[in-house]
Amino acid sequence: MLEIDRLEFRYPEQTTPWHFHFQVEAGECLAIQGPSGSGKSTLLSLIAGFLQPEAGRVLWQGQPIHKTKPWQRPITSVFQEHNLFEHLDVLTNIGLGIHPGVKLAAADQQRIDSALAKAGLDGFGNRMPGELSGGQRQRVALLRAILRQQPILLLDEPMTGLDMDTRQVLYAMLNDEKARGATLLLVSHDEEDRRTLADRHWNL
Amino acid sequence: MTDSVANTPHRTPFSHSGWQIWPGLLLGLGLVVLVLMGIGSLLATAGNLDFEAVFSSKYLRRVIGFTVWQASLSVVLSLLIAIPVARAMARYQRFPGRRWLLRLMELSLVLPTIVAVSGLIGVYGRQGWFTALLNEGLPGHGWSLYGLNGILLAHVFFNGPLAARIMLQALEAIPAPRMRAASQLGLSGWWLWRAVQWPALKPVLPGLAALVFTLCFTSFAIIMTLGGGPSATTLEVAIYQALRFEFDFSQAALLAIIQLLICGGLWWLVFRQRINTSLMPNRQLGYQAPLFCQVWQPWLEGALLIGFALFLVVPLLAIALRGLPVLLPLSDTPSVYPQLLSATGRSLMIAIPAGVGSVVVALLSLASANRLRGHWQGVLPTLTGYLPLIVPPLVLGTGLFILLRPSLGNSAQGWMLVSLINGLMAVPFVIQVLQGPLSGMDANTLRQADQLGIFGWYRWRWLYWPQLRQPMALALAYGTALSLGDFGVIALFGSPGQPTLPVLLYQQLGSYRVAEAAGTGLWLLLLLITVFTSLSRVSRPAAVTAPASLSQLAPEAGHA
Numbered sequence: 190m191l192e193i194d195r196l197e198f199r200y201p202e203q204t205t206p207w208h209f210h211f212q213v214e215a216g217e218c219l220a221i222q223g224p225s226g227s228g229k230s231t232l233l234s235l236i237a238g239f240l241q242p243e244a245g246r247v248l249w250q251g252q253p254i255h256k257t258k259p260w261q262r263p264i265t266s267v268f269q270e271h272n273l274f275e276h277l278d279v280l281t282n283i284g285l286g287i288h289p290g291v292k293l294a295a296a297d298q299q300r301i302d303s304a305l306a307k308a309g310l311d312g313f314g315n316r317m318p319g320e321l322s323g324g325q326r327q328r329v330a331l332l333r334a335i336l337r338q339q340p341i342l343l344l345d346e347p348m349t350g351l352d353m354d355t356r357q358v359l360y361a362m363l364n365d366e367k368a369r370g371a372t373l374l375l376v377s378h379d380e381e382d383r384r385t386l387a388d389r390h391w392n393l
Numbered sequence: 394m395t396d397s398v399a400n401t402p403h404r405t406p407f408s409h410s411g412w413q414i415w416p417g418l419l420l421g422l423g424l425v426v427l428v429l430m431g432i433g434s435l436l437a438t439a440g441n442l443d444f445e446a447v448f449s450s451k452y453l454r455r456v457i458g459f460t461v462w463q464a465s466l467s468v469v470l471s472l473l474i475a476i477p478v479a480r481a482m483a484r485y486q487r488f489p490g491r492r493w494l495l496r497l498m499e500l501s502l503v504l505p506t507i508v509a510v511s512g513l514i515g516v517y518g519r520q521g522w523f524t525a526l527l528n529e530g531l532p533g534h535g536w537s538l539y540g541l542n543g544i545l546l547a548h549v550f551f552n553g554p555l556a557a558r559i560m561l562q563a564l565e566a567i568p569a570p571r572m573r574a575a576s577q578l579g580l581s582g583w584w585l586w587r588a589v590q591w592p593a594l595k596p597v598l599p600g601l602a603a604l605v606f607t608l609c610f611t612s613f614a615i616i617m618t619l620g621g622g623p624s625a626t627t628l629e630v631a632i633y634q635a636l637r638f639e640f641d642f643s644q645a646a647l648l649a650i651i652q653l654l655i656c657g658g659l660w661w662l663v664f665r666q667r668i669n670t671s672l673m674p675n676r677q678l679g680y681q682a683p684l685f686c687q688v689w690q691p692w693l694e695g696a697l698l699i700g701f702a703l704f705l706v707v708p709l710l711a712i713a714l715r716g717l718p719v720l721l722p723l724s725d726t727p728s729v730y731p732q733l734l735s736a737t738g739r740s741l742m743i744a745i746p747a748g749v750g751s752v753v754v755a756l757l758s759l760a761s762a763n764r765l766r767g768h769w770q771g772v773l774p775t776l777t778g779y780l781p782l783i784v785p786p787l788v789l790g791t792g793l794f795i796l797l798r799p800s801l802g803n804s805a806q807g808w809m810l811v812s813l814i815n816g817l818m819a820v821p822f823v824i825q826v827l828q829g830p831l832s833g834m835d836a837n838t839l840r841q842a843d844q845l846g847i848f849g850w851y852r853w854r855w856l857y858w859p860q861l862r863q864p865m866a867l868a869l870a871y872g873t874a875l876s877l878g879d880f881g882v883i884a885l886f887g888s889p890g891q892p893t894l895p896v897l898l899y900q901q902l903g904s905y906r907v908a909e910a911a912g913t914g915l916w917l918l919l920l921l922i923t924v925f926t927s928l929s930r931v932s933r934p935a936a937v938t939a940p941a942s943l944s945q946l947a948p949e950a951g952h953a
Contacts, residue, residue: 258685259579260578262577268574289580291584
């Protein structure tokens, strides 16, 4: 279970801090709702460790993780854009998710290949992100996130601007992850995204 | 374009697009004509042009060779120092003194070469601190500041921080999600460099390298003071010698043409690659993510930053410590103030008009270049931003001097000439400051302004002025400071009896009046700091109220 325990944060120019307090079960998808500027993306950044909270804790399976570094947390984030490293090809981009020095075993190589094929990206391994469409890039980003096999996925508007067909593919990939037991936190403006993926809502 | 719009009830002053196009175009044209006339008048005075003589002359071949060699080495060294410094500064967003280090790095652009040189002599010269330490620890080391050593040291002192600053800005402009992905994946070392940092730096490197190369190639005051003889002479110094001592106009013109060809060719290469030449991406820093690092890394990078800060600070400290007793009236030596104050007066008389002129020229050129983007005429106003970098100011000045000679009666006219050329020389740097804010106006704001019929003077007054008044004050400070520190042009036209501050400093250094030189150096430094702080104070209060009035016009402006 992921517990957000009385987390507090404010930007330097902000007078009253934001408060966050909720729990998500493993295998559950929680949609976070609220008007823009209400701190949705900030919340995800706090959980991922990109920002430091003023007070409060983040616990995973009862263990506090809010003091650890981003790369030490059992978390993978997918953003709306700029997920990929533009100057590296698709294989390397995904490989970096498995090992930060792209030291891949043969089995890893195979996993990447079959995952690419499953996502309809067969033969795209040597392409550069710039040669892909927006939907293809998001599929690669999500593949990298999934192949990292971390138990928590933070999704910050991952479908925004994508067409319906691409969304269906991404929905299927994410639902598979949920079935596998992954915990999902979703920030999305889109009704359809939330209805398809979320089990529960939490309002800011 | 506005007159045909039905719902534009008012006739806006200066709303015709010609007001944006023609002044910049004419200025660019004027500059090109000025350069051609400068070289032309040299050639006309000289009679004929003999390229063969240049290449058969051993001396000139060596000058050209040395100029290219020292400039290339300076580029390599500056970039080698700048890259790790920029990486470390990008990684550590919060450490005590970071802001001061940044200020110090910015100072290098406007620090008068002659002042910096006096500081470097105070540290690395024969009686310098560093040399004293070296004598203690390593007797018989054979270190001498004069010659290639000193030239490279001074060039790195100036261009290392400039390069690091520009690279840091490029690194800070990396989209936050990408940095966060790198953070989460735990990238470090080679892969961090390859996946994130190198792609961010690659677009600015060619322009940056070309800029540093050009600045070192055309370096004058540093070579004059630290070169230490004919074996270490650059083209710019050779031109000066040909003009001032040998009166060999044809040689000066030839050397100037060679310089133009080499530097012009370099910039042409940079432009042909369609590489982003904007050196100061005007990006505000977001909230960056922490990056994976080895245990030893903070120590190593901390030591690097401390070393770099010392490298920049110690020469300034040398100036301050040696200059202070001279400036304070406690000492029993005769007061230096009569000399200092009259030199300050002369310097300001030249520098303030030069600064104002450079800002006006830069704005008009930018407006015209923006307006003419995509047209061939657009080349002319764009040239204004680069030509002064590569044209030897001495050539420009001499050409004008020969042209105007019959009417140049007194020194006041000479100073006007110096002021004009100083202003032109500052334009490329001023443009870099203003370019970002001016072209950073977002498309939504402009579309709304179009719809509301805000054109011409009103657009300037309500959209650009609030955004630009702070950058303009900074640009004015740059322009004024560059002219305050000018030594090249004034060396040619000034009379030794009526020195400006840099000339006075040069004279004092030349006659080994080290203490007085330190006093003058400190004075000039304080003057620069005064210029910068007073101009930033003038522009600050308005900048607070400006966004409010802007947001009434265009809600999106806040994101610009």
